[in-house]
Amino acid sequence: MxxxxxxxxxxxxxxxxxxxxxxxxxxxxxxxxxxxxxxxxxxxxxxxxxxxxxxxxxxxxxxxxxxxxxxxxxxxxxxxxxxxxxxxxxxxxxxxxxASDAQLEAVTDALLLAMHDLRTVLVRKKADRMLERD
Structure with missing residues (x-):
């Protein structure tokens, strides 16, 4: 060993x-x-x-x-x-x-905010990369 x-x-x-x-x-x-x-x-x-x-x-x-x-x-x-x-x-x-209506009600706002935040970051980062290439 x-x-x-x-x-x-x-x-x-x-x-x-x-x-x-x-x-x-x-x-x-x-x-x-x-x-x-x-x-x-x-x-x-x-x-x-x-x-x-x-x-x-x-x-x-x-x-x-x-x-x-x-x-x-x-x-x-x-x-x-x-x-x-x-x-x-x-x-x-x-x-x-x-999903039931109650389940959707429990998570919809949190999911929408998280996805909006993610989308904002991804769009900004993609635009930055595109500007760097030009």
Whole structure:
């Protein structure tokens, strides 16, 4: 089992991670995790934990993880948007074929405002992109 564990473990949090070095080479043959850094992806920061000095290898591995994490989060963002399009389509079908008057009354104003806000943002962003091309 020890040979299968990675050398580093990243405990993901909202804007980054806590970075641990995984150690299985000890007398008790147990897994020890020693925190070595805190990562803030939004700011691109790597802060050593406590009085620790990070090696070039530590920093390189952490930067690689940060790049992979950003790619994953970007992928998730666009996937969530594609799901939102599916939800909008499902919502339209529900409103047209299944919703009661009381259900529609409960959600219509909130949906209309959210869709108006979204439409306003999308139209403005599309116009900005079109102006940039010209």
């Amino acid at each position: 020890a040979a299968e564990l990675p050398e580093y473990y990243f405990r993901v949090r909202e804007n980054g991670a806590f970075v641990f070095r995984v150690d299985t080479e000890n007398k008790q043959r147990r897994i020890d995790m020693d925190q070595i850094a805190v990562v803030n992806i939004r700011k691109g920061e790597i802060k050593p934990h406590g009085e620790r000095d990070l090696s070039d290898e530590d920093i390189a591995i952490i930067r690689d993880w940060m790049a992979e994490r950003m790619e994953l989060l970007d992928h998730r963002d666009i996937d969530d948007i594609h799901r939102a399009v599916d939800y909008l389509n499902s919502t339209a079908h529900w409103a047209q074929s299944k």
